[in-house]
Amino acid sequence: MDARETIKKAEKLIEKSQLGDDDKHFMIVALYFHGHVCPAMPAAFRAGRVALRKLGIERERDSVSKVYVETGHHQAAGCFADGVQVATGCTFGKDNIFKTNYGKWAFTLVDEKNRAVRVTVKPEVMEGNFSSAFIEERKKGILPSKVNPEFALKVFEATLARKEEDFFKVSEIFNYPIEEKKVESCFYAVRCQACGELVAENYIRYKRGKLLCIPCSGYDS
Ligand SMILES: [Zn+2]
Ligand SMILES: [Zn+2]
Incomplete structure (x- = not known):
């Protein structure tokens, strides 16, 4: 089977x-x-x-x-x-x-x-x-x-x-109190200026004049 x-x-x-x-x-x-x-x-x-x-x-x-x-x-x-x-x-x-x-x-x-x-x-x-x-x-x-x-x-x-x-x-x-501030969903996205992949705007990092995704930025998060 x-x-x-x-x-x-x-x-x-x-x-x-x-x-x-x-x-x-x-x-x-x-x-x-x-x-x-x-x-x-x-x-x-x-x-x-x-x-x-x-x-x-x-x-x-x-x-x-x-x-x-x-x-x-x-x-x-x-x-x-x-x-x-x-x-x-x-x-x-x-x-x-x-x-x-x-x-x-x-x-x-x-x-x-x-x-x-x-x-x-x-x-x-x-x-x-x-x-x-x-x-x-x-x-x-x-x-x-x-x-x-x-x-x-x-x-x-x-x-x-x-x-x-x-x-x-x-x-x-x-x-069960959940301490949480209301955060609105992000409906905007930006292309990473290194790899070209699309990233939710609230996850974009700014490094030496460029908008980068987290992996391309080298930052942890
Ligand atoms: Zn299972
Ligand atoms: Zn990238």
């Missing part, structure tokens, strides 16, 4: 799961966006939907709500952050998801009134994933898309079937 076939099978599992129609739709989006079948992405997807429901808000279409996701670098199951993005609509492109790099499978969703909810995967669930055949293969250096499809689909299916209350620890709603 190649990776595409495995994804198709996972899609079928989503369709026949107990999830609501909107959850099913976006979970399939998440599956294709993510690109392989694993346990962390779908766990995070479900967690993201729990957070939206807890706050009583819709999936973010703009950049009003924000997510602080606690995964880090070189961390197993960092795939978690992809599930959170698709579920909540807070994405890298909209610049409203931020990594705290705590190395945890958790996140906080904050709405426009600074109402927040933090969701974590219960430790026993993550520990179960870590002792799965899927992770055993990953530890041997096998890429996620190359793991035995049977192992991948097994953990994926378990993630769909698990009851929310057995899956997540969900905080009460709390206040």
Whole structure:
């Protein structure tokens, strides 16, 4: 079975799961966006939907709500952050998801009134994933898309079937003040006078009479 076939099978599992129609739709989006079948992405997807429901808000279409996701670098199951993005609509492109790099499978969703909810995967669930055949293969250096499809689909299916209350620890709603001044988006761009590439005006550097992009300027940022 190649990776595409495995994804198709996972899609079928989503369709026949107990999830609501909107959850099913976006979970399939998440599956294709993510690109392989694993346990962390779908766990995070479900967690993201729990957070939206807890706050009583819709999936973010703009950049009003924000997510602080606690995964880090070189961390197993960092795939978690992809599930959170698709579920909540807070994405890298909209610049409203931020990594705290705590190395945890958790996140906080904050709405426009600074109402927040933090969701974590219960430790026993993550520990179960870590002792799965899927992770055993990953530890041997096998890429996620190359793991035995049977192992991948097994953990994926378990993630769909698990009851929310057995899956997540969900905080009460709390206040999460975001100290932030409103900065308007920059709709203007300038060509770098060294490389000729287009740069958002607010990222242009001025060096010895020239307007330069950051890499051409030699400055760090
Ligand atoms: Zn993954
Ligand atoms: Zn340049």
